Amino acid sequence: DGGITQSPKYLFRKEGQNVTLSCEQNLNHDAMYWYRQDPGQGLRLIYYSQIVNDFQKGDIAEGYSVSREKKESFPLTVTSAQKNPTAFYLCASQDSRGLYGYTFGSGTRLTVV
Amino acid sequence: GDSVTQMEGPVTLSEEAFLTINCTYTATGYPSLFWYVQYPGEGLQLLLKATKADDKGSNKGFEATYRKETTSFHLEKGSVQVSDSAVYFCARGIQGAQKLVFGQGTRLTINP
Numbered sequence: 682d683g684g685i686t687q688s689p690k691y692l693f694r695k696e697g698q699n700v701t702l703s704c705e706q707n708l709n710h711d712a713m714y715w716y717r718q719d720p721g722q723g724l725r726l727i728y729y730s731q732i733v734n735d736f737q738k739g740d741i742a743e744g745y746s747v748s749r750e751k752k753e754s755f756p757l758t759v760t761s762a763q764k765n766p767t768a769f770y771l772c773a774s775q776d777s778r779g780l781y782g783y784t785f786g787s788g789t790r791l792t793v794v
Numbered sequence: 795g796d797s798v799t800q801m802e803g804p805v806t807l808s809e810e811a812f813l814t815i816n817c818t819y820t821a822t823g824y825p826s827l828f829w830y831v832q833y834p835g836e837g838l839q840l841l842l843k844a845t846k847a848d849d850k851g852s853n854k855g856f857e858a859t860y861r862k863e864t865t866s867f868h869l870e871k872g873s874v875q876v877s878d879s880a881v882y883f884c885a886r887g888i889q890g891a892q893k894l895v896f897g898q899g900t901r902l903t904i905n906p
Contacts, residue, residue, distance in 0.1 A: 723898040723899050724899075726893070775892055779826070781843070782828045782843055785830075785837035786837050787836055788835075
């Protein structure tokens with residue numbers, strides 16, 4: 682079955698460390714997205730990519746970086762410059778026509794310890 | 795700009811009650827409209843969608859009709875169950891871009 686897989690489900694980061702969250706999809710979708718969700722809050726767009734080797738900043742890109750070397754993969758790195766990284770991170774993908782909405786992964790919960 | 799406004803939560807109902815969660819969108823073009831549901835600790839799942847005016851999306855007893863005249867896409871269910879307890883997000887597409895704009899989410903709790 683096609684889907685989108687995020688790993689790990691839980692991640693703990695020490696102060697000053699960079700961590701990378703994985704997102705892989707086998708839906709043959711062109712577009713992929715990273716969102717951040719804080720408790721009781723909506724979704725905020727971090728980065729998105731509409732095609733391999735290209736990506737754009739979303740509303741809250743500071744302190745994050747991404748790459749899109751393969752169509753299937755869109756990893757997110759949370760850098761030490763992100764001062765408040767504790768949150769639930771959601772990856773999503775969408776086909777090029779954008780008619781069917783996003784398919785979401787199950788999320789990664791990142792906690793700074 | 796493009797935006798979606800949802801009914802503020804939390805919403806608490808008794809089992810078998812009628813549910814309405816309001817959603818309105820800014821009228822820029824003719825966007826596709828979506829409802830997503832999020833269960834605790836999980837990602838969002840597409841609940842239903844509508845791609846043009848007067849379309850009705852439906853799934854699992856939930857319905858929403860694309861109302862161009864009122865720029866609304868309200869979610870309804872005739873008889874809710876405890877298992878419907880979740881956070882519901884309304885979203886709209888952005889014409890010319892492959893992005894969705896989400897509402898802030900509405901937390902629904904159904905008591906037995």
